[in-house]
Amino acid sequence: MTVITHNRRRSRLSTLIDQPGGVSAGVALAQAKANLAEMEGRSRAVIEEQVAALALLQPAASLEETARVLDQAYNHSSAVIDAAGPFELKDLCAAAANLCDLIDAAPEDKPFDWRIVTVHAQALRLLLTLPADAAEARTQVLASLKDVLKAKVPGIAGQSD
């Protein structure tokens, strides 16, 4: 197979980075965290909206409709990860990612077990309401979701641990 190599031209970004001035990594990260902290309240509201929308989804009536409804559930789960990600809400991200994995692995030619979506919506609601120090309860919720993944998609659960 032919390989054409374009010798790397220095990008403008690589020139800018070394210009005088700028900020240290420590200051940059402190500024970024301060900026993000101002959005934490809105982040929680977005997560709650997405979880509510997930819980409201109804199972598809036909195989043809299944892909569309599952895409919606996948998008709600992804949006939870988007909003929770920068705020160290790792349990919410893990629960949402678990559902994404299950939807992604679902065979297209078979009906989807809708209890999976229901259980994840309930788990996400529970994680949102549990007190911050309820570490053991959070661990149990995530472990039970992981069990669903192990049962439905053998071999994948270990990869995402």
Added chain:
Amino acid sequence: MRGMNGVGESLRESAVFNFAGAVTMVIDDSPFALELTAQAVLGFGIKVRHACSSAAEAIAVLRDHPVDLILVDCEMPGMSGYEFVRWLRRSGLEPNAFAPVIMTAAHVRRSKVSEARDCGANFLITKPFSASVLLERIVWVARDARPFLEVGDYFGPDRRFRSEPWEGLERRSEEIRKAEFEAQRRASIEL
């Protein structure tokens, strides 16, 4: 800046960099996710010049404006992030076709793993990620010295990260040219 030569190396707190003036584009169909990214990079001294809610909107901008850094979401309705990067690399737009691209994803579908590898992006970050991971990757792509390759359907940075010594015959034209130059230089000294 030192100490940031390889993937996975963390930044020292005292490391100084300057991204002021970098023309940056963020593409995300979720307004909230776009704002999160913009606020994080603003902390690094990067003001987002072009905030686009779709690949189509970004393409219209890229045709007329040079951009120094692109952050793009993988999953978007219409043209996906993967398709967008593939278009960008083959666009022939100078210098944008060679712009550093960081892709972000909440989740990568198994069917998209090869697309993520083959579309031509410099880096893919999966969420959740912290501000420090984002900063490390931006600094890393700024330092990314890999040449661009065209191999079959692929156009993008060399996907080989490791540079282990090769015992066989050298076939890379750049290395052959270097070796020839070095041989001529030595010969001229001996004269």
